[in-house]
Amino acid sequence: xxxxxxxxxxxxxxxxxxxxxxxxxxxxxxxxxxxxxxxxxxxxxxxxxxxxxxxxxxxxxxxxxxxxxxxxxxxxxxxxxxxxxxxxxxxxxxxxxxxxxxxxxxxxxxxxxx
Amino acid sequence: xxxxxxxxxxxxxxxxxxxxxxxxxxxxxxxxxxxxxxxxxxxxxxxxxxxxxxxxxxxxxxxxxxxxxxxxxxxxxxxxxxxxxxxxxxxxxxxxxxxxxxxxxxxxxxxx
Numbered sequence: 001x002x003x004x005x006x007x008x009x010x011x012x013x014x015x016x017x018x019x020x021x022x023x024x025x026x027x028x029x030x031x032x033x034x035x036x037x038x039x040x041x042x043x044x045x046x047x048x049x050x051x052x053x054x055x056x057x058x059x060x061x062x063x064x065x066x067x068x069x070x071x072x073x074x075x076x077x078x079x080x081x082x083x084x085x086x087x088x089x090x091x092x093x094x095x096x097x098x099x100x101x102x103x104x105x106x107x108x109x110x111x112x113x114x
Numbered sequence: 115x116x117x118x119x120x121x122x123x124x125x126x127x128x129x130x131x132x133x134x135x136x137x138x139x140x141x142x143x144x145x146x147x148x149x150x151x152x153x154x155x156x157x158x159x160x161x162x163x164x165x166x167x168x169x170x171x172x173x174x175x176x177x178x179x180x181x182x183x184x185x186x187x188x189x190x191x192x193x194x195x196x197x198x199x200x201x202x203x204x205x206x207x208x209x210x211x212x213x214x215x216x217x218x219x220x221x222x223x224x225x226x
Contacts, residue, residue, distance in 0.1 A: 004156075033214075042118075042202050042216035043157070056213045091156060101145060103204075103214060105156035 002026065004106035006092050012112045018080035021109045025073070025094030031055075032069055033103065034077050035091040043091055049075065050098055082113045118203045118217025126223045133190040135220040137203030138183075146179055147204045147214070148188050157202065160188075195226045 005024040013019050025032050030051050035043035046065065047057040051072035060067070064083070069075040079086055089110045093103040118139045127133055137146070145164045149157040163170045163179045163186065170177045176189040190197055200221050204214045 035216075042218045045213055045215060048213050093157075101147065101162045102159045103147075103149075103157070105158070107156045 004092055004094055004104050006090075006106035006109050008109055009107065010110050010112075012114065013082055015084055015113050016081040018078065019082060019111060020079075021077045021090050021092075021111075023075045023077070023092030023106060025075070025092070026104055028096070029094035029104070030072070030097045031095045032075050033093040033095075034067055034075070035093065037089045037091055037108070039088070046077070048098075055098060079111075082111075084113050087111055087113045118205055118215065120201070120203060120217045120220040122220060123218070124221045124223070126225065127193060129193060129195055129224055129226050131193055133193050133197070133222055133224070135188050135201055135222070137186045137188070137217050139186075139203070139205045139217075140184065141205075141207045143181075143205045143207060145206060146177075146186050148175075148177060148186075149202045149204060149216075151200045151202065151219075153199070160201075190222075193222075193224045195224050198222060198224045 007022050011019055032049045034046045036046050037043045046060045047067045048055040049069040052069045067077045089108040091108045093105045095103050118137045121136050145162055147162045148160045151157045161172045161177050163177050174191045179186045200219045202219045203217045206214050
């Protein structure tokens, strides 16, 4: 079974530039999560999708971050414009559905904002 | 916001010793999970314990849950160098959205 795929693995940009991350969850998983993990901290939930609907985006900085999950499969997370404090690893995870327990994580996309 | 707080923040032990890390959380939960993260990698699920369970085992892992104290512990017995990683607890609240909130993590180093 293929795992959660993310790209790119690494990205370096200047502040005020834009960046997009892509995630392909495990086939058949209805729930998709984007987490932000700053160095030395635990993952912080940015947004949670159930199929292509948003379940929770309470901690997504909506003035600069956006995310979509078209057709309830792949998802993209965009940052525009980026700030220095956005430097982090962006982790995508999926689960069969909300409340079923185990989350399967991708390897993450490491963003450095200069 | 972080729902869980792990302690200690860092732990260094010799191979063969047991490692215990604790997680405290703030609100009522449906279940609590533990994850491992090797440096530069994604998180890997270790074990899930439901709110009506008090103890669970999986191989060298033993997890306990005390809902009255809002705390959990993860015990790794007979540790190996390969257990070197960060360990996180994750909780979902009973508020209904099933979002999983991760703690701050314990960095475990097992010395060979």
